[in-house]
Amino acid sequence: MDILVLVKQVPDTEAIIRAQSDTELDIENKYSLNFFDEFAVEEALRIKEKLGSGKVAVITLGSKKAVDALRRGIAMGADEAFQIEDPALEEIDGYATAKTLAKFIESQGYDVILCGKQAIDDDSGAVGPALAQFLGIPYLTSIVELKIAADKKEARAAREIEGGTEIITCPLPALFTAQKGLNEPRIPQVAGVMKAMKAQIQKFDLKALGLSPEDIRPKTKILKFYPPGKRPPVKMIEEEFPKNVEVLVKILREQEKAI
Amino acid sequence: MDFAFTEEQEFFRQTVRDTIDRMIMPKVQELDEGEEFSFELWHEFAKLGYLGIRHPEEYGGMNIDVISQMIFYEELFRGDVGFAMTVTMQILMGTYFIGRFGTEEIKQKVLVPAIKGEKIGTICFTEDQSGSDLAGTRTTAVLEGDEWVINGTKMWITNAPTCNFCTVLATTDPSQGIKALNFFLVEEDMPGFSRGQQLKKLGSRSSVTGELVFDNVRVPKDYFLGEELGKGVQYAGEILNEVRVMTGLAACAIAKMAMDDAREYANRRITFGNPISKYQLIRSKFANFWAWYESARWYCYRCAWMIQQGLPCLTECMLAKMFATEMCLSAVDEATRIYGGNAFAMEYPSQRYFRDARFLLYGGGCHEVLQDYLGRIYLKED
Amino acid sequence: MAGIWIFVEQRDGAIRKVSMELLSGGKELASTLGEDMAAVLLGYQVGPMAEKLAKCADRVYVIDDPLFQYYSADSYGESLANMVHTYDPSVLLGGSTFMGRDLFPWLASRLATGYAADCTDITIGDDKGIIAKRPMYGGKVLADVVFPQARPQMATVRSNVFPLKSLEEAARGEIIHIEPKEDSSTIRTKVERAEKKATGKVDLTEADIVVAAGRGIKGPENFHIIEELAEVLNATVGTTRAVVDNQWRDHNDQIGKSGKIISPKLYMAFGISGAIHHTMGIDTSKVIVAVDKKPNALIFDYADYGIVGDLFQIVPALTAEFKKALSE
Numbered sequence: 001m002d003i004l005v006l007v008k009q010v011p012d013t014e015a016i017i018r019a020q021s022d023t024e025l026d027i028e029n030k031y032s033l034n035f036f037d038e039f040a041v042e043e044a045l046r047i048k049e050k051l052g053s054g055k056v057a058v059i060t061l062g063s064k065k066a067v068d069a070l071r072r073g074i075a076m077g078a079d080e081a082f083q084i085e086d087p088a089l090e091e092i093d094g095y096a097t098a099k100t101l102a103k104f105i106e107s108q109g110y111d112v113i114l115c116g117k118q119a120i121d122d123d124s125g126a127v128g129p130a131l132a133q134f135l136g137i138p139y140l141t142s143i144v145e146l147k148i149a150a151d152k153k154e155a156r157a158a159r160e161i162e163g164g165t166e167i168i169t170c171p172l173p174a175l176f177t178a179q180k181g182l183n184e185p186r187i188p189q190v191a192g193v194m195k196a197m198k199a200q201i202q203k204f205d206l207k208a209l210g211l212s213p214e215d216i217r218p219k220t221k222i223l224k225f226y227p228p229g230k231r232p233p234v235k236m237i238e239e240e241f242p243k244n245v246e247v248l249v250k251i252l253r254e255q256e257k258a259i
Numbered sequence: 260m261d262f263a264f265t266e267e268q269e270f271f272r273q274t275v276r277d278t279i280d281r282m283i284m285p286k287v288q289e290l291d292e293g294e295e296f297s298f299e300l301w302h303e304f305a306k307l308g309y310l311g312i313r314h315p316e317e318y319g320g321m322n323i324d325v326i327s328q329m330i331f332y333e334e335l336f337r338g339d340v341g342f343a344m345t346v347t348m349q350i351l352m353g354t355y356f357i358g359r360f361g362t363e364e365i366k367q368k369v370l371v372p373a374i375k376g377e378k379i380g381t382i383c384f385t386e387d388q389s390g391s392d393l394a395g396t397r398t399t400a401v402l403e404g405d406e407w408v409i410n411g412t413k414m415w416i417t418n419a420p421t422c423n424f425c426t427v428l429a430t431t432d433p434s435q436g437i438k439a440l441n442f443f444l445v446e447e448d449m450p451g452f453s454r455g456q457q458l459k460k461l462g463s464r465s466s467v468t469g470e471l472v473f474d475n476v477r478v479p480k481d482y483f484l485g486e487e488l489g490k491g492v493q494y495a496g497e498i499l500n501e502v503r504v505m506t507g508l509a510a511c512a513i514a515k516m517a518m519d520d521a522r523e524y525a526n527r528r529i530t531f532g533n534p535i536s537k538y539q540l541i542r543s544k545f546a547n548f549w550a551w552y553e554s555a556r557w558y559c560y561r562c563a564w565m566i567q568q569g570l571p572c573l574t575e576c577m578l579a580k581m582f583a584t585e586m587c588l589s590a591v592d593e594a595t596r597i598y599g600g601n602a603f604a605m606e607y608p609s610q611r612y613f614r615d616a617r618f619l620l621y622g623g624g625c626h627e628v629l630q631d632y633l634g635r636i637y638l639k640e641d
Numbered sequence: 642m643a644g645i646w647i648f649v650e651q652r653d654g655a656i657r658k659v660s661m662e663l664l665s666g667g668k669e670l671a672s673t674l675g676e677d678m679a680a681v682l683l684g685y686q687v688g689p690m691a692e693k694l695a696k697c698a699d700r701v702y703v704i705d706d707p708l709f710q711y712y713s714a715d716s717y718g719e720s721l722a723n724m725v726h727t728y729d730p731s732v733l734l735g736g737s738t739f740m741g742r743d744l745f746p747w748l749a750s751r752l753a754t755g756y757a758a759d760c761t762d763i764t765i766g767d768d769k770g771i772i773a774k775r776p777m778y779g780g781k782v783l784a785d786v787v788f789p790q791a792r793p794q795m796a797t798v799r800s801n802v803f804p805l806k807s808l809e810e811a812a813r814g815e816i817i818h819i820e821p822k823e824d825s826s827t828i829r830t831k832v833e834r835a836e837k838k839a840t841g842k843v844d845l846t847e848a849d850i851v852v853a854a855g856r857g858i859k860g861p862e863n864f865h866i867i868e869e870l871a872e873v874l875n876a877t878v879g880t881t882r883a884v885v886d887n888q889w890r891d892h893n894d895q896i897g898k899s900g901k902i903i904s905p906k907l908y909m910a911f912g913i914s915g916a917i918h919h920t921m922g923i924d925t926s927k928v929i930v931a932v933d934k935k936p937n938a939l940i941f942d943y944a945d946y947g948i949v950g951d952l953f954q955i956v957p958a959l960t961a962e963f964k965k966a967l968s969e
Contacts, residue, residue, distance in 0.1 A: 218755070
């Protein structure tokens with residue numbers, strides 16, 4: 001069974017990010033593998049381990065920093081790593097990303113594609129479904145459980161929905177996006193880390209994929225970035241208990257009309 | 260001159276940091292307050308293979324470069340200091356002599372399980388009348404037939420309550436001073452080996468420390484760890500460089516944690532209508548710390564590079580350890596001042612850094628001895 | 642033909658609140674643009690809902706077919722793609738729900754058009770195109786997204802962005818029934834069953850009021866005081882990652898980066914320190930109240946009102962006080 005995992009290096013949740021100008025962000029240099037992608041890598045490794053055979057490849061689209069996402073995948077246990085890098089890919093949207101990935105993946109054999117339910121940078125969650133569309137394969141998003149049938153032709157997954165889950169089956173090959181709860185990602189062993197430090201990353205540019213910058217023109221454009229509106233400073237209710245409770249209820253009802 | 264980490268080393272640091280963040284950070288307070296060694300955490304951590312980073316592959320090690328080892332120690336000490344002490348004891352002093360001089364049989368019996376974390380090791384230098392003054396060592400080893408007979412009591416032994424084996428410094432001829440000091444392997448199941456009381460400590464409380472007693476412990480002849488007798492101090496000196504740089508980077512890590520934490524506090528604590536970080540006297544604390552921290556840290560890595568290159572660097576490593584430690588002790592003190600009265604409350608972390616940092620003074624040679632020695636060198640005394 | 646389309650999401654015979662909000666907002670956008678607004682309703686046995694929608698929208702496109710009982714991109718997506726090709730709307734909006742965020746990116750790529758996810762506002766620009774405002778990097782930055790050429794302009798929008806207005810007085814719209822081209826063989830993903838958590842409560846993402854407790858609650862056995870407060874306020878109960886990681890509550894209840902992003906009218910946090918993972922999920926709440934023991938707790942930076950105190954004392958008192966106030 002061949003499993004492809006899409007990974008992305010993103011600013012850490014703790015990183016400071018500010019809008020520097022309308023079109024530029026100032027991002028603190030703290031990056032890590034996208035939170036949700038870890039579940040995807042882990043699930044791929046578990047499928048392979050359970051079946052006792054197969055290959056897990058990690059794929060990323062991006063420049064130098066992106067390599068660390070691949071290294072993390074290898075440190076966890078992935079067998080191969082592919083990087084798609086091209087200056088034309090710097091400013092693209094989910095549509096163009098999915099189209100580029102699709103072009104690369106068409107040339108690869110695969111049974112299962114996994115990725116995080118969204119990257120915690122642009123928070124769109126668009127690439128997974130869009131990629132499945134380009135490849136013409138079924139997909140399930142936000143899965144919290146995945147079982148591959150013994151004949152490797154079908155999968156059964158639990159997908160998160162509001163207030164519960166849906167149990168769904170679909171034929172393979174298929175794409176799944178991972179939600180928290182799917183598994184507990186492993187911490188890499190030092191042997192894996194050493195392997196990752198020395199790993200050969202296979203690189204492809206647009207030309208190698210037979211694409212031109214025209215093919216991946218984004219469909220959306222960011223007009224401007226700006227900081228979120230600051231909340232007014234907190235008003236501490238300083239009265240002693242139980243007076244403070246009365247004051248709060250009064251404010252919420254009369255002033256805020258929230259209740 | 261190239262003074263940068265490689266991309267691979269940066270990745271290694273990132274991975275170790277992430278590991279410590281996930282595995283140890285959430286438990287730091289609990290570990291400190293528990294004052295017990297966590298076997299659960301130990302085994303969980305050992306599975307990742309880091310205990311083998313400086314040993315050869317054929318015994319399950321990774322044999323990675325010295326700079327990367329130091330990166331590992333620095334990141335490790337961001338987490339729980341007690342746990343980090345147990346880990347570094349296992350990697351460095353606890354297994355060094357065995358890895359270097361042990362017979363194949365000893366390595367299979369002791370080193371291989373130590374790298375897997377199945378056995379815990381330690382080193383025994385200190386006695387009630389000797390520590391940095393090794394010449395005062397009174398534990399004796401006497402050859403009787405095919406066995407060495409060891410007698411003495413060792414104090415302040417990290418991992419004493421938990422160790423499965425230990426490397427013991429003993430004199431083979433008390434009249435010869437440091438020229439007769441040698442190292443011997445002792446295992447916990449040998450008759451005459453016993454443990455004294457576990458010490459209650461000010462800091463690094465999740466590592467356990469205590470006494471070990473050797474009462475006519477008979478060890479096989481080849482449990483002497485060395486090529487020839489009388490070179491014990493020289494051998495110890497050869498690993499002490501690594502221990503000192505490790506200690507220096509531990510100091511850097513603790514200092515940085517304390518000040519980063521104090522930064523959060525300073526940005527949030529309001530007095531006279533402003534966060535205290537707006538006041539110049541508070542800002543100056545961060546500026547001063549920053550300069551000292553960077554100097555100490557990069558000097559430590561310079562020493563690590565010298566070790567890696569095989570250059571002689573005994574005095575450099577002493578300077579690095581001493582300087583980094585003093586920097587750290589000052590930083591953890593400044594951090595408590597930023598915290599004001601809250602530094603006195605056990606619920607805030609600043610007191611923990613303050614306590615934990617104290618161990619740095621004693622590991623790798625106490626500062627008064629180092630200062631005396633380094634002063635002598637600088638003055639070109641004989 | 643142009644027009645604003647609202648993808649109306651229904652499950653189990655009920656229209657989602659966010660869809661009704663979008664119809665309210667869509668109506669205004671449509672009048673600004675001088676265009677029509679249509680509702681698109683897919684499902685099985687949705688007749689009564691279509692009737693209801695006809696009172697709110699200028700047109701209602703309906704597919705009512707057994708194959709559409711459960712959502713799948715293979716059915717919903719393919720049909721919507723065909724409908725868009727036929728009628729050519731300029732804007733297509735849906736709720737930022739699990740379904741919306743599953744369907745829209747697939748459909749957008751199928752239609753070779755742009756898509757903005759999880760928006761917190763939709764406005765009209767000078768060029769009559771829409772401007773989709775959306776948080777990025779967990780809300781640290783906002784971005785205005787535009788769609789230079791491709792149509793329709795597609796976006797999913799959070800709950801509580803557009804105020805719910807009564808639209809029922811509007812003229813009766815036309816219901817247009819569409820025959821699906823799909824048959825059961827083209828639908829590859831098959832829903833075996835849905836497992837609902839029997840809370841009977843509105844989902845966190847749609848709730849008007851959310852009350853949550855963090856590690857300060859000390860154990861799962863103490864959550865009843867939060868439940869009791871929620872009961873009085875008709876609120877939904879949420880929690881933090883630390884609590885879920887300790888297995889005190891189900892992941893479904895988790896608010897934050899790795900849980901749910903909420904934007905209620907009132908959010909009350911008890912014993913929650915305010916780690917960034919959590920605050921990223923509450924940023925767009927209208928009013929935030931925080932109660933914590935530590936005066937320096939980060940959560941107070943995000944709150945509108947704060948009380949330093951013991952939640953075990955304050956929560957029951959709040960429950961009693963609200964009960965009293967609401968019965969007056």
